[in-house]
Amino acid sequence: METPVTKKKTKKMKREEMEQQRTDESVDVDEAAATSVEKKTKKKKRRRGEEENGEEAEGGGVQTVSIAVAGSIIDNAQSSELATRLAGQIARAATIFRIDEVIVFDDQAKATTSNISIWDADEKNKSGALFMARILNYLDIPQYLRRTLVPRHNDLRHVGLLPPLDAPHHARKHEWVPYREGVTLDRTSVAGGGTFVDVGLHKAVCIQQTFEPGLRVTVAMGSKRSLEDDCIRQAVDRSEPNKKMGLYWGYNVRYSSNISCVFKECPYQGGYDYSIGTSEHGDKISSGDLEIPKFRHLLIAFGGLAGLEENIEQDGDLMGKNVTQLFSRYLNTCPKQGSRTIRTEEAIFISLQYFQDPIQRATI
Structure with a gap:
């Protein structure tokens, strides 16, 4: 026979057991929900990882835009100061339009390879392409590193006249940036x-x-x-x-001894999968109607004083080829020009603005 004290203990124990049971059920529900969320998260991560691995297998998963510019436009400048300003305009255009690589090809050279350092080359070599490559390289380097990383060179004597690129990687001394x-x-x-x-x-x-x-x-x-x-x-x-925060982190500079080396010495695995040549003789298509397929590495080329056609004719490795065989598209980006000629530095600004929307539509 149970005593009153025993009955009280029994009731209390039953209440505690019921409360514990409700707590356990609640925990089970929470754990089940957490497990479900965890499974979904793992599934998403696994799917994302497969996509990333697929991208890496196909070439890195990062789109790049490169421009190739003929070095002979420097040879047309009337003084070293004007040549420096011209190169500075190209550097500004590359930065404004977030270009990843600038290739300067020497349409006056006879060499078939580009195994040359732009800084180690003989200073007596008055190549306009080397001159431009040096200015472009100097401007991309943050101002506080130039004294250490850039050698003294006669081609740099007028760089103090140029406006800064003011790109995100040119951080100021008082800034704390990621x-x-x-x-x-x-x-x-x-x-x-x-x-x-x-x-x-x-x-x-x-x-x-x-x-x-x-x-x-x-x-x-x-x-x-x-x-x-x-x-x-x-x-x-x-x-x-750029990958993590979308910050533009400057351009790489590459010297090529001719236009065929622009393609042969491409630093990207698989080369440029889409290329565009620009000329007044190209197809006239509005930027709204232009469709660029999804790409990994896009190249946009600008010719010298006589245009891409002559650059190709002068290249011994491209004998018998015409401009439409070398590029995926051949376009006139300013079909209603008022002047008989558009200077290359003007064509770069016009064309890169023309390609902005088509490139955005072709984003992977």
């Missing part, structure tokens, strides 16, 4: 690992990786604004600011 360009120093951290990098601030920062001095690197600065030595940062691929 990424900064830097140059590695001949210093390692006290702990014996990592490398110090000059990123244009009042103090060098330390990165985890170990590099030899004098290399240009992109540094992820993170959210912590401390410049203390124990705040270790990371060197990342130069494409990361």
Whole structure:
């Protein structure tokens, strides 16, 4: 026979068991919901990963736009100062329209390869293409790195007259930005690992990786604004600011000894999968009607003083070919021009604006 005390304990235990049961059921429901969400998330991640892997297999998954410009337009300039200003206009156009690569091809050279450094070339070589490549390269480098990374050269004597590109990777000294360009120093951290990098601030920062001095690197600065030595940062691929945050991070400069080398020495795996030549002799299509297929690497070419047709005729590797065989499309981007001639630096601005909408429609 149960005592009153035992009955009270029994009722209390039953209430506790019922409450525990409700709690367990609630937990089960929550866990089931969490598991469902987790499965969906994993499925999405797996699907996204498959898409990314597919993109990588096909060539990186990042679209690039390159422009090729004939170096002979520099030879037509009446002075070194005007030639410098002309190259500066092309650099500004490349930056404004987020161009990834600028190829300067030498339509006056006889060489068949481009195995030449634009800075190591003999200064007596008065090639307009090399001159332009040097100015373009100098302007893309952040101002605080130029003294370290750019050698003294006679072709640079008028660069102080040029307006800055003011691109995101040209960070100012007082700015704290997610990424900064830097140059590695001949210093390692006290702990014996990592490398110090000059990123244009009042103090060098330390990165985890170990590099030899004098290399240009992109540094992820993170959210912590401390410049203390124990705040270790990371060197990342130069494409990361664009991939993760959509920041335009400058252009690469490439010298080509002729127009055929523009294609043969393409740095992208698989080459340019779509190319466009521009000329007043090209097809007249409005930008609204122009359809560019989805692409990985797009090339837009601008000819020299006599146009792309003559550049192709002068190239021994392209004998027997015409301009329509070399490019996917051959277009006139300014069909109702008032002047008999459009200068190349003008054509670049006109054409890159003309291609803006078609390129956006062709986004992967």
